[in-house]
Amino acid sequence: MKPDLNDLMIFTQVVDLGSFTAAADALAVPKSTVSRRVSRLESEFGVRLLQRTTRKLSLTDAGQSLYDRGVRIRSDFEAAQQLVAELHEEPRGRLRVTAPVEFPAFPRLVTDFLTRWPKVQMDLDLTNRRVDVVKQGFDLAVRAGELADSSLIANKLGDRRRILVASPTYLADRGAPQTIDDLQTHDCIVFGPWWSGASWALTGPNGIVKVPITGRLAVNHLDAVRHAALEGYGIALLPTDWVDGDLAAERLGTVLPEASPPKTAIWAVYPSRKHVPPAVRVFVDFLKERFADTRTSLVVNRDHFVPDGP
Secondary structure, eight states, rough: OOOOOHHHHHHHHHHHHHSSSHHHHHHHHHHHHHHHHHHHHHHHHSSEEEEEESSSSEEEEHHHHHHHHHHHHHHHHHHHHHHHHTTTOOOEEEEEEOOOOSSSHHHHHHHHHHHHSSSSEEEEEHHHHHHHHTTTTTEEEOOOOOOOOOSSEEEEEEEEEEEEEHHHHHHHHOOOOOOGGGGSSSBBEEEEEEOTOOEEEEEEETTTEEEEEEEEEEEOOOOHHHHHHHHTSSSEEEEEHHHHHHHHHHEEEESSGGGGGOOOOEEEEEEEEEEEEOOHHHHHHHHOOOOOOOOTTOOGGGGOOOHHHH
């Protein structure tokens, strides 16, 4: 006969409460039933699980191992029960979400989500700083690039691309660079605060290389970078979402298209995989759905990218 999982759960209850009597009271069954079920478990495994004295119970090594596994099984079962219950529960309650300021589509995504789930409310914090999700009480954060090691659960939403662009006026005046190294002789518009030794990570013939860049302007807002590129102040590295319309209208031209940097992963991060509120679960699913739609403009601020420079 295979061991009965009910016997295992009774055994863990005995250990948790420290006596057969307490376990019997908690389970609302006779003490003799509890004792018989634990004895049957020992017989089926062929080992002693408990050392019984008139004063206390103690676990044997085998009993400790079985108890530890039983607690995990019980926890998994309880989590499964909650998950099934949540699948039938309409998401509701208040979500605290943080995302970068330079994420132009995010407010529209949020209102679309709230329309779909009318019993959910949201506190949306758009900020360029990287918040501490746990300490500051956020249910979810949107981030991009490589993530620091942490206890947070990361769920990939999709990938974004950046490309090199410049205005026709600039390219006519300065000429188009033919190689990555040629960028060092051009004015480049830096996204973020200027630092000595700025560089872009680009795809060269032998893989990713860091290319030193110089220029006249450094600015910490993507729209300002785009505006400077349109005005002919240099070559810019921008997310495709920001410049698709400019490329189609020929206000900007692509520079070294084969040298674009690697795609940047975008993530939803949240505190724990256990007991995820239904509203968080459906919001993550909603973001995955919308990030998969290439027509949706999804842009994040450089603070959330891996820096291109030191």
